[in-house]
Amino acid sequence: MRIFLEPIGVVRGRLCAQSVEIDGDSAVGKLIESLNLPPKLNVIAITDGKRLSSDEKLKDGATVKIVSLALGG
Amino acid sequence: MKGSTGHFLSVNLSDGSTNSFCPPIDYYSRFIGGAGFAARLFVERGNFETDPLAPDALLIFSLGPFAGLRLSGASRFSAAACSPLTGHWADSSCGGNFAPELKFAGFDGILISGKAEKPSVLVISDHTAKVETYPELWGLGVEKTTAALKHKFGKASKTLVIGPAGENLVKFACIINDGHSAFGRAGLGAVMGSKGLKAIVVRAKDRNFIVEDPIACRKLVSELNSRIKESVTLSVMRENGTAANLEGGVHLGDVPIRNFTSNFWEEMAEALTGSTLSEKYLKRRANCDFCSVACKRIVEITEGPFAIPKGPGPEYETIVSFGSLIGSMDLAATCKAGKMCNDLGMDTISCGATIAWALEAFENGDIGVEECDGLQLKWGDINTIINHLLPTIAEKRGGLGELLAGGSVAAARKTGSKTREYNVHAKGLEAPMHDPRGGGHGLALTYAVSHRGACHVSSPMLFMEMGACYYPEIGFDYELDPLSSENKAESAVLAMALGSLENSACLCQFADREITIPEWVALFNSVAGFNWEIHDMMKAGRRIFYLQRLMNHRYGLRAEDDKISSRLLTPAVDGAPEGIKIEFDKMKTKFYNLMDLDPETGIPSSKTLVDYNLETEADIILKG
Ligand code: SF4
Secondary structure, three states: EEEEEEEEEHHHHHHOEEEOOOOOOOOOHHHHHHHOHHHHHHHEEOOEEEOOOOEEOOOOEEEEEEOOOOOOO | OOOOOOOEEEEEOOOOEEEEEEEOOOOHHHHHHHHHHHHHHHHHHHOOOOOOOOOOEEEEEEEEOOOOOOOOOOOEEEEEEEEOOOOOOOEEEOOOOOHHHHOOOOOOEEEEEEEOOOOOOEEEEOOOOEEEOHHHHHHOOOHHHHHHHHHHHOOEEEEEEEHHHHHOOOOOOEEEEEEEEEHHHHHHHHHHOOOEEEEEEEEEEOOOOOOOHHHHHHHOOOHHHHHHHHHHHHHHHHOOOOOOHHOOOOOOOOOEEEOOOOOOEEEEEEEHHHHHHHHHHEEEEEEEEEEEEEEEEEEEOOOOOOOOOEEOOOOOOHHHHHHHHHHOOHHHHHHEEEEEEEOOOEEEHHHHHHHHHHHHHHHOOOOOOOOOOOOOOOOOOOOHHHHHHHHHHHOOHHHHHHHHOOOOOHHHHHHOOOOOOHHEOOOOOOOOOOHHHHHHHHHHHHHEEEEEEOOOOOOOOOHHOOOOOOOOOHOOOOOOOOOOOOOHHHHHHHHHHHHHHHHHHOOOHHOOOOOHHHHHHHHHHHHOOOOOOHHHHHHHHHHHHHHHHHHHHOOOOHHHOOOOOEEEHHOOOOOOEEEEOOOHHHHHHHHHHHHOOOOOOOEEEEEHHHHHHOOHHHHHHHHO
């Protein structure tokens, strides 16, 4: 299935793909893994303003925001 | 004692005398330096009954053992005193270039008492110091004062300066190092102003820094510097400053909006984020001495109402304090407001938060045009803030200036009970620009139990909750869910000890995220020769935490004061944390149990005081 990506903040310059193709029954954790972002950026996925847990299943065609937890002071 | 000079400078401004003294040697291994050392010195020489702005109040500047080391993040130092803003013990941390220079000049710190008859400057050079009278500097902004001092004492001299706000005893006045870095929090600029001390200048010829084990130290510093330079998260900060991920923070609900009444504002996120600052106004990056992260910004705005010449730009806290917190998404305006606060010598966090309180009070009709000297206050009206409020507050002009110059808590106390609901603070210190409802529930706990009040640098909790660091050697090897209370008390116990270590060793919270626990120990051992194991180091961190609590107990704080404003405990109305409640009492009770803190007095049991070798200090503080 195809998932559309909206990189936010520091993720923007590091994630070029606008969408990714992943297995039909994949969860958020799998999606994040497939993005190959540096682990230290510690990214999460957000849909409709809410954080998705890593075992949450995605729907084909969904758009998710990819946000890093690396906040500054 | 290696890594330190063994000498403190003592200055009595009442008679202009300066002396050097050697603090007891055990203070170095028991309280390290910076905030911990300053606290111990105050217990020895200070008076808990003295008004923070009285002549005999003490103001202490204190270096850590690593100041002077060519290590990224090691050039910070602490200032400490009884805070005029909160009325209890507080310290503040500053980067920049003053700390190494003071160490090279032969001092581990400065202890200031008395009050100068005429506006004065403390001039320090190799192992000597004198107080000189400079009435012509009084009334000048920080920029002009700094320039005048550089002209007189040479470009290479390093300065600490207060602005008009410090002179006028504004309760959140700050102290600025070389026009850019700040002892921002807790109003220590007012303490300096109350002493008639406009500035401190230091210049050292030598660059000597003697460490315990030069070979081990050089190897470790070189490894750490390489890692810090290559770190992904720190390169993000180099690229776009401390506000690099402000946009991400908005989507997480961490960034406060309109005085913490909202946790989401999408258009603002991109307008204020660090990459936008880089694209529009960044001229170059700047750093504290020896730091490769270079998270500081030099900006220029060439046109428009907020045009400013090339100079220091805002960091995250300032951008949010004068951006979303007051309902504005004008990035240029945050640069201008930050520059004005620096020049007037005011903490941008407490200043922005106090203004946000006033905006809400005006909107709800608790204060009107009459109390505001004819001004209409509106969310997002940054023009009024820049052109009227900032100078008015710094000069304590009119009723509004007087009201706001005392900080938001005092302003609410004077105005009426309903406006207390608009206060967002802990122990009288306005909350920084991370909302625990979105940034992490553990932050609510660490804001509450921090000795100086709502403070994001009292511990690395924010970074631990976001997964930026793990410390398996001390048991922090698990992931935290920012939006839950699970494991927060346990991790806060470690975080508070680590925060005490950071603020006493005076290492920067950004750069030191890359340092592992065994490396921390190796750093202390190779520089200061403490001969520590991990356990000894963590014990020192916790000892300092307990000492500061004992001191604040003497200032009248109790367990019930370990709390945060109800606004932060009310579930967010929007954004990622919408509807989620922070289980504050549960976290606090567990934290108290784990730290052996009495649920009424808030201080540790006698057994714990003995375990942490604090009997002498407890005797002086509690019985004195
Ligand atoms: S990371 Fe930034 S604030 Fe910290 S020491 Fe380096 S330049 Fe200074």
